[in-house]
Amino acid sequence: MQPRPRTADRHWDGSPRRTHPRRSLRVAPTSPSRLLRAGQTGRCRYCSHCLEWFHTSTDQPIALHPAEVATQAVPASGRWHLSCGTAYPGEDGSAWCRIPHTLLCPHHPAPRPLSPPLRAARSQLALRTRRRIDAGTFTPATAPPATATPKTPMLCRPARPVLQLFRLRYLATGPVDAIRCVAQTRHRHRCPHPVLAAAFPGTWTLLPTGPVRGQLALPHEVMAVYDLSHLPYAEQMRWRGQRCPAHAAAPDVADVTLPDWEVFDPLLHHEHIHTRLPNTIRRRTR
Structure with missing residues (x-):
């Protein structure tokens, strides 16, 4: 019996090598959920x-x-x-x-x-x-340890700022310039680009804390809020969907993870209320 020569489209035993084409996952524009x-x-x-x-x-x-x-x-x-x-x-x-x-x-x-x-x-x-x-394969999440107090001047930059969209306030999981896009790239990874765009920036302003669940307001009179209400409707929708400008123009691209927004509650998130703007320099004392 004469052996069959080995080719790229067949295995060593002569059986055909079947390759399944990779299909990209997409979400229909009418889908109520953008998450894969x-x-x-x-x-x-x-x-x-x-x-x-x-x-x-x-x-x-x-x-x-x-x-x-x-x-x-x-x-x-x-x-x-x-x-x-x-x-x-x-x-x-x-x-x-x-x-x-x-x-x-x-x-x-x-x-x-x-x-x-x-x-x-x-x-x-x-x-x-x-x-x-x-x-030793798992460690439960705990509160982060307290870091040493720096002696140099620093900006009053909130770790979890409060943003205002469509007259509603949301609590972010990180600084404004560190909020990442949640869209999926061609390599099926999360987009590394930030949501913040230089063309349409928000403004830091001091706004009243407002009432808490129909009760009286908190002792803080004003709080620092990254206001985006003055931006066009499309820009506010882009921020709410947590997408970069490039992926905002591609509605057929799915999301890798859920947006990180959390509805701000002055009673539950009182530790994230800041009474001064982040563009002011604050000196720490011993």
Whole structure:
């Protein structure tokens, strides 16, 4: 028998080499969620277990447990269902539902009463977390250590500034110039470009803190806010979607992760209230 010569389109045994073309993931412009399925998964920084992020009807992200749970074993306040990539509270009439990750996370206090299946699942996750901590493969997130006080003058730059868009205030996860775009690049990575554009910058201004949940205002009279309300509508939408100018012009490009915005609450985020503008120099004393 004469051996068949080896070619690039065949294996060593002569079988054809099948190659599947790579297809880029895209999101339809009419989709209620701009996040890809691959970008919805993550791990809790307190227990290291898997979770999935979804948009809600109020445009606020929520972390859900990746597995479905029997509806009868979940209290009515913890039942969620999915529709077109969006999470809605309540049930959809089926025998299964999704639950928030905080319901099973051992870091958060357990609600009362809790059904036996949920108590068993919570204990199992706590045991896995303890084993990973003992093995040194996981370290729970803690508050950052206090750094030494510098003696040189520094700008009063807030670590988590408050931004104002469409007359609503949002708390960012980092400085204004460090907010990254959430769009996906051609190499399927997160875009490294910042959202801040030199052509349409915001302005730092002192604004009243406002009332807290219909009650009286906080003792602080004014607070530093990065105001973007004077920008055009398209620019404010770009900031709200957390996209750089290049990806704002490409609506068919999907997001790798959720935007980092958090609705600002003066009562919950009082430590992020600053009474002076960041363009002033402050000298630290001993």
